[in-house]
Amino acid sequence: MAKTHIKMTVNGQPVEALAEPRTLLIHFLREELGITGPHIGCETSHCGACTVDLDGRSVKSCTLFVGQAQGAQITTVEGLVNPDGSLGVLQEMFREHHGLQCGFCTPGMITRAHRLLQENPAPSEEDVRFGMSGNLCRCTGYQNIVKAIMAAAAVLRGEKEAAE
Amino acid sequence: MNEMTPNQSERAEKLKGLGSSRKRVEDVRFTQGKGNYVDDIKLPGMLFGDFVRSPYAHARVVSIDADAAKALPGVVAVLTAADLAPLGLHWMPTLAGDKQMVLADGKVLFQGQEVAFVVATDRYAAADAVELIEVEYEELPVVTDPFKALEPGAPVLREDLAGKTEGAHGPRRHHNHIFTWEQGDKDATEQVLSGADVVAEEMIYYHRTHPCPLETCGCVASMDKVAGKLTVWGTFQAPHAVRTVASLISGIAEHNIRIISPDIGGGFGNKVGVYPGYICSIVASIVTGKPVKWVEDRMENLMATAFARDYWMKGRIAATKDGKITGLWCHVTADHGGFDACADPTKFPAGFFNICTGSYDIPVAYLAVDGVYTNKAPGGVAYRCSFRVTEAAYFIERMIEVLAIKLGMDAAELRRVNFIRKDQFPYHSALGWEYDSGDYHTAWDKALAAVGYEDLRAEQADRIEAFRRGETRKLMGIGLTFFTEIVGAGPVKNCDILGLGMFDSCEIRIHPTGSAIARLGTISQGQGHATTFAQILASEIGLPADDITIEEGDTDTAPYGLGTYGSRSTPVAGAATAMAGRKIRAKAQMIAAYLLEVHDDDVEWDVDRFVVKGAPERFKTMKEIAFAAYNQAIPGLEPGLEAVSYYDPPNMTYPFGAYVCVVDVDVDTGVTDIRRFYALDDCGTRINPMIIEGQVHGGLTEALAIAMGQEIAYDEMGNVKTGTLMDFFVPTAWETPHYETDWTTTPSPHHPIGAKGVGESPNVGGVPCFSNAVNDAFRAFGHVHAHMPHDHWRVWKIAHDLGLHG
Numbered sequence: 001m002a003k004t005h006i007k008m009t010v011n012g013q014p015v016e017a018l019a020e021p022r023t024l025l026i027h028f029l030r031e032e033l034g035i036t037g038p039h040i041g042c043e044t045s046h047c048g049a050c051t052v053d054l055d056g057r058s059v060k061s062c063t064l065f066v067g068q069a070q071g072a073q074i075t076t077v078e079g080l081v082n083p084d085g086s087l088g089v090l091q092e093m094f095r096e097h098h099g100l101q102c103g104f105c106t107p108g109m110i111t112r113a114h115r116l117l118q119e120n121p122a123p124s125e126e127d128v129r130f131g132m133s134g135n136l137c138r139c140t141g142y143q144n145i146v147k148a149i150m151a152a153a154a155v156l157r158g159e160k161e162a163a164e
Numbered sequence: 165m166n167e168m169t170p171n172q173s174e175r176a177e178k179l180k181g182l183g184s185s186r187k188r189v190e191d192v193r194f195t196q197g198k199g200n201y202v203d204d205i206k207l208p209g210m211l212f213g214d215f216v217r218s219p220y221a222h223a224r225v226v227s228i229d230a231d232a233a234k235a236l237p238g239v240v241a242v243l244t245a246a247d248l249a250p251l252g253l254h255w256m257p258t259l260a261g262d263k264q265m266v267l268a269d270g271k272v273l274f275q276g277q278e279v280a281f282v283v284a285t286d287r288y289a290a291a292d293a294v295e296l297i298e299v300e301y302e303e304l305p306v307v308t309d310p311f312k313a314l315e316p317g318a319p320v321l322r323e324d325l326a327g328k329t330e331g332a333h334g335p336r337r338h339h340n341h342i343f344t345w346e347q348g349d350k351d352a353t354e355q356v357l358s359g360a361d362v363v364a365e366e367m368i369y370y371h372r373t374h375p376c377p378l379e380t381c382g383c384v385a386s387m388d389k390v391a392g393k394l395t396v397w398g399t400f401q402a403p404h405a406v407r408t409v410a411s412l413i414s415g416i417a418e419h420n421i422r423i424i425s426p427d428i429g430g431g432f433g434n435k436v437g438v439y440p441g442y443i444c445s446i447v448a449s450i451v452t453g454k455p456v457k458w459v460e461d462r463m464e465n466l467m468a469t470a471f472a473r474d475y476w477m478k479g480r481i482a483a484t485k486d487g488k489i490t491g492l493w494c495h496v497t498a499d500h501g502g503f504d505a506c507a508d509p510t511k512f513p514a515g516f517f518n519i520c521t522g523s524y525d526i527p528v529a530y531l532a533v534d535g536v537y538t539n540k541a542p543g544g545v546a547y548r549c550s551f552r553v554t555e556a557a558y559f560i561e562r563m564i565e566v567l568a569i570k571l572g573m574d575a576a577e578l579r580r581v582n583f584i585r586k587d588q589f590p591y592h593s594a595l596g597w598e599y600d601s602g603d604y605h606t607a608w609d610k611a612l613a614a615v616g617y618e619d620l621r622a623e624q625a626d627r628i629e630a631f632r633r634g635e636t637r638k639l640m641g642i643g644l645t646f647f648t649e650i651v652g653a654g655p656v657k658n659c660d661i662l663g664l665g666m667f668d669s670c671e672i673r674i675h676p677t678g679s680a681i682a683r684l685g686t687i688s689q690g691q692g693h694a695t696t697f698a699q700i701l702a703s704e705i706g707l708p709a710d711d712i713t714i715e716e717g718d719t720d721t722a723p724y725g726l727g728t729y730g731s732r733s734t735p736v737a738g739a740a741t742a743m744a745g746r747k748i749r750a751k752a753q754m755i756a757a758y759l760l761e762v763h764d765d766d767v768e769w770d771v772d773r774f775v776v777k778g779a780p781e782r783f784k785t786m787k788e789i790a791f792a793a794y795n796q797a798i799p800g801l802e803p804g805l806e807a808v809s810y811y812d813p814p815n816m817t818y819p820f821g822a823y824v825c826v827v828d829v830d831v832d833t834g835v836t837d838i839r840r841f842y843a844l845d846d847c848g849t850r851i852n853p854m855i856i857e858g859q860v861h862g863g864l865t866e867a868l869a870i871a872m873g874q875e876i877a878y879d880e881m882g883n884v885k886t887g888t889l890m891d892f893f894v895p896t897a898w899e900t901p902h903y904e905t906d907w908t909t910t911p912s913p914h915h916p917i918g919a920k921g922v923g924e925s926p927n928v929g930g931v932p933c934f935s936n937a938v939n940d941a942f943r944a945f946g947h948v949h950a951h952m953p954h955d956h957w958r959v960w961k962i963a964h965d966l967g968l969h970g
Contacts, residue, residue, distance in 0.1 A: 020288065027287070036204040037197020039429070041378045042462040046889035049378060077197035091195035095187055098858045102690025103194030104378045104429025110195060133896040136889070138378045138430045139690045141861030142897040 011079030221882020261332025273502030379429025402727025470543030515551025643937025652735025685725010704745030834960030867930025
């Protein structure tokens with residue numbers, strides 16, 4: 001099948017490659033670019049393990065063709081690490097509050113939470129539960145994920161005392 | 165244990181040993197997307213496998229035409245049963261002593277069954293080729309109801325078993341019958357039932373569901389023809405068992421097979437079995453000489469890899485007028501699908517379902533289980549429970565509620581008067597188990613006090629009155645459950661899988677500078693073994709948990725073990741870890757005594773060091789001892805500091821718990837709001853409270869899913885109606901309630917550190933608790949029992965059938 005010239009920016013790095021137009025964004029990221037943080041859990045947009053940030057929106061990369069991301073700015077969980085290599089605030093709070101177990105949903109969860117907190121920096125618990133409802137987790141029962149996101153929101157708002 | 169001095173406490177705290185809510189070491193890589201799961205593995209020249217699957221539940225395969233597929237660019241090979249037959253690999257043994265088709269051999273027995281395997285240079289080409297393969301089928305009559313399957317004129321499903329009246333578990337009495345498994349005393353039980361004051365009877369169906377881990381099953385098989393060595397990375401909950409089975413099936417010597425379980429994205433029992441995809445990938449790699457990856461998609465996972473439950477449980481429970489249970493009778497019709505691929509210890513074809521007398525002192529009981537073939541997918545795995553224990557807990561906890569209704573008695577009180585008393589442990593149950601330890605009354609009282617049980621019942625009574633006056637359309641349900649699990653399989657004398665004893669193992673090496681590596685026969689799928697097993701060791705050998713690496717899952721390096729499922733890791737491998745640690749400490753004691761120039765008996769253990777008795781200022785820390793083990797010539801001692809332990813548990817462990825759930829049910833919409841969920845778990849000694857709490861949250865949420873909507877449903881043609889996450893219910897953060905967790909601590913008397921395991925308790929206890937709550941909401945209106953799942957429509961139907969819609 002003829003290939004298309006794809007250009008995008010992933011985690012701040014410009015990327016150019018040839019890909020079949022029907023290639024799904026998740027396969028392009030994982031297999032062409034070796035970015036394996038986003039995972040495949042269902043291939044039907046239900047589970048959210050493949051969630052990435054595309055031009056300031058959370059998208060499920062298992063149901064986007066790579067061509068739909070032409071020229072886009074994409075951020076994956078790998079791009080949420082601090083410049084010095086340490087864990088970003090959300091990553092640290094997920095660890096601190098035991099917001100993960102098998103780790104398979106975690107990259108999608110954290111990437112979605114990152115966008116949620118951009119959209120709503122001071123969410124209620126209900127806001128977090130609703131805002132995260134596109135991402136499934138089979139291990140944690142969500143309670144500690146919600147706790148981690150609330151704690152990260154507090155830290156990001158500079159309310160470090162509240163996060164203790 | 166003696167009280168610690170402040171100095172000792174300070175040193176103990178630095179170790180982050182038992183009881184510490186130590187943060188998980190796994191999370192640094194998982195939170196930044198640096199886990200290494202099977203689908204992340206990319207090898208040079210790697211090919212991709214994909215299946216042609218049957219659209220029919222029962223059909224003859226007339227012909228397979230793969231010419232067009234083979235002509236497609238990128239397609240390397242197409243395998244069918246005819247290609248596998250010369251190797252003897254078109255069928256494979258199952259864990260239950262049956263055999264299963266790897267690729268359809270003349271017929272198919274369930275929708276989604278593997279018919280042909282395509283190998284191509286990328287996953288898109290493989291998927292295209294699957295579409296091009298023409299399979300001609302001749303449909304056969306379908307049977308998806310296990311009762312109809314046993315009727316005289318039922319279609320013959322397993323033609324390969326024609327005339328075989330003896331199966332792996334005894335006589336077969338019908339062409340679709342697999343086994344009958346009996347436990348207990350039939351005559352004595354029937355005698356008690358016939359003379360009892362009260363007998364409650366109910367058919368309780370625990371529907372078919374699926375573990376549905378977020379990562380599906382898959383593998384990468386790589387045959388190095390030059391070295392003659394096969395390496396398989398896969399989502400295996402029991403890598404060593406897979407190696408042995410792979411060797412037996414393929415004829416490749418076991419030392420030439422290396423099985424690696426990398427990070428696993430949840431298992432919940434789904435990844436215990438051996439699937440056709442593994443066999444086909446291995447064969448394809450041998451044939452092509454290249455690595456072959458196969459990862460199923462979600463629909464394949466739900467349709468074809470191992471389901472759970474599907475037990476029709478007929479119960480009769482006898483009691484005196486004042487509620488003392490005198491006998492229990494149970495018959496199970498177990499739907500195993502087209503092949504018997506249950507994952508149970510060999511001698512237990514219905515798992516440990518004979519724990520179904522629960523937490524109660526029932527003097528006499530009888531159980532019979534009939535396994536049946538139907539045109540449904542094979543499996544029958546322990547979905548976040550020990551073998552068939554959640555079915556047993558659901559059965560007895562529903563029967564208790566049914567009996568309470570029959571007696572007109574409060575269900576909490578009925579449980580209390582029948583609990584096994586603390587002084588009865590170790591307790592021998594009527595169906596053959598020896599419960600190790602328990603204090604049920606204390607746990608029950610604590611739970612009921614915590615939720616304000618009396619007040620809840622008063623509120624419920626008020627609500628019923630308000631409902632009858634037309635002031636509300638919501639009823640309140642109070643779900644109670646007291647469960648006893650049986651986990652930690654198991655003693656080699658009665659527990660094996662395919663002849664492999666269910667011991668487990670740990671091997672420890674202490675490095676000269678006082679850090680260590682320990683390898684185990686288990687494999688974490690999210691349970692946090694790298695964190696908690698280091699804590700067990702830290703307390704045993706006095707080195708900080710942060711300085712101990714835990715490694716699992718590589719059969720070339722890890723000692724032999726039977727893997728992780730049935731909550732066996734802490735009870736079995738955790739015990740091996742403690743025992744190996746004690747061997748390290750015994751040698752360390754000799755080294756310390758030599759260094760301190762005293763007799764071995766004149767030093768004693770003190771948190772992280774050996775001290776001279778009566779002279780605590782004279783000591784050697786474990787760090788010092790570790791170095792000495794590598795640089796001192798000690799008379800009579802070999803250099804080095806290593807130990808290995810293979811632990812054969814003397815008994816199972818019996819975690820228990822008391823759960824209470826409060827729901828509000830809208831009778832007009834059938835929507836159930838979980839208002840409150842309180843879970844008290846007693847898992848014996850607590851290793852890491854943070855991880856225990858996380859396990860409880862997760863298990864309760866899987867219980868919520870099962871009780872409230874999650875099912876693998878078939879229509880009468882054998883079509884799977886719930887094959888995607890659109891139809892198969894997995895709760896989101898929005899539907900999931902907030903949980904309150906609590907605990908009591910009753911250590912296991914036979915486990916080296918007293919731990920019992922906890923990962924599966926919340927699922928075992930949670931399912932009956934949610935279900936009891938929904939059923940309880942309608943008790944005042946004459947309702948007794950409704951089958952799960954309690955989705956909106958089915959709950960609405962209860963209300964409708966009771967005439968509550970006017």
